[in-house]
Amino acid sequence: MPRGKAAVPVAKEPEIMESPVRTKFPTARIKRIMQADEEVGKVAQQTPIAVGKALELFMVQLVHRSAEVAKDKNSKRITAPMLKQAIDSTNEWDFLRDIVAKVTEEKEGARGGRAKAESESDEDADAGEVKKKGRGGRKKKTAA
Amino acid sequence: MSDHEYGGNDDLSLPKATVQKIVSEILPPSTGVSFTKEARDLLIECCVEFITLVSSEANEISEKEAKKTIACDHITKALDTLGFGDYVPAVLEAAAQHKETQRVREKRGNKFEDSGMTMEQLFELQQKEFEEAKKKQSGEA
Numbered sequence: 001m002p003r004g005k006a007a008v009p010v011a012k013e014p015e016i017m018e019s020p021v022r023t024k025f026p027t028a029r030i031k032r033i034m035q036a037d038e039e040v041g042k043v044a045q046q047t048p049i050a051v052g053k054a055l056e057l058f059m060v061q062l063v064h065r066s067a068e069v070a071k072d073k074n075s076k077r078i079t080a081p082m083l084k085q086a087i088d089s090t091n092e093w094d095f096l097r098d099i100v101a102k103v104t105e106e107k108e109g110a111r112g113g114r115a116k117a118e119s120e121s122d123e124d125a126d127a128g129e130v131k132k133k134g135r136g137g138r139k140k141k142t143a144a
Numbered sequence: 145m146s147d148h149e150y151g152g153n154d155d156l157s158l159p160k161a162t163v164q165k166i167v168s169e170i171l172p173p174s175t176g177v178s179f180t181k182e183a184r185d186l187l188i189e190c191c192v193e194f195i196t197l198v199s200s201e202a203n204e205i206s207e208k209e210a211k212k213t214i215a216c217d218h219i220t221k222a223l224d225t226l227g228f229g230d231y232v233p234a235v236l237e238a239a240a241q242h243k244e245t246q247r248v249r250e251k252r253g254n255k256f257e258d259s260g261m262t263m264e265q266l267f268e269l270q271q272k273e274f275e276e277a278k279k280k281q282s283g284e285a
Contacts (some may be wrong), residue, residue, distance in 0.1 A: 014233040023165045029158060031194055034199040034214075036156050041203075042213040045246075046239045050219040051195060053238035056166070057231045058194050062187065063170045067177055076176050080183045087190070092227040095197050096190050105188065 019060050025052045062086065062093075158188050198222050 027048040034040050034051065061079075065086035070078045084100040087093045163184065171177050179187065199214070201222035206214045216239045220232045259266060 015230075015231040016237055017230055019234070021166050021169045023162060023169060025158060025162060025166075029155070030195060033156050033195045037196060037199055037203070039200055039203055040214065044215045046212050046216045046242060047202075047214050047219060049242045050216045050235050050239045051198060051233045054198060054219065054223055054228065054231045055194055056189055057234060058228070059166060059187075059191060060170055062190060063167060065172060066179075066183070066187075070177060076178070077184050078177065078179045080180065080186050083183050083186050083190075095226075096193060097191050099193055100186065 017057050019056055021056050021060065024054060027052060030055070065090065156192065158191055160184070160188070163188055163191070197226065198228075201226055 030051050031043055032049040034043055062083070066078045066083045069082040069085050070076070073082070075082075079101075080103045081128070084103045087096045087100050164285065167187070198219060202214050202218040205221050205225075206212075206218045209218075211218070213258070215238070220235055223229060223231050256263065256266065261269070264285060
């Protein structure tokens, strides 16, 4: 099987993105999450490794950008609204807009935070059902 | 696969401890910067969504190629399509490293495989040896 990179003409050596991360995501868990989508069938052994690496790089970027938002606001704490802001200002992350939509603007008191946390867990149950983005008719598997 | 048999356990999330560890590798504690609990939980949701997004796209790509199994190539093509092409070189490197580790493991050999017997045969052999050992012991007692 011809093993080639996607037919994108690269003028220079493709840069391997660096990451300070040493800890690995559990591959069995990654595979399970992948297969929660009924459309997804078999997954090659290497595949969760590849997905794990991609996830790691994604996380590095998301964490960094959120930290930048916090820094701009002179805060040492990265809050959910800051994460939302980082996501809203990055085009490639528009698939996350629905997830952060439930996050309301920065509340001054801790009370507001508590209420949000509670409604978040309710949202989760619904979010599992609602199909986002119409990619391939994804449905979550219910317990067999 | 046995890891499908978790029944009602809707553990379609990532372990908090692992995520926390990774976050502290990205933002060392010495910087004093940290996530609120709410933000960390949200981060985990984003990660899961990322996995789902990439899988879904990769699945469509594998289907177009009439393949039943999602392979690394499908993942890298999906990443390109989704605007995460920057990740591809590192992803390919990680997959290659893993493949190498697997190859070395296989080379080291497996005493079960090398015995030339099936697991059933090995088990029977073991049972026989236990019996014999028992006999010898009661013989001496």
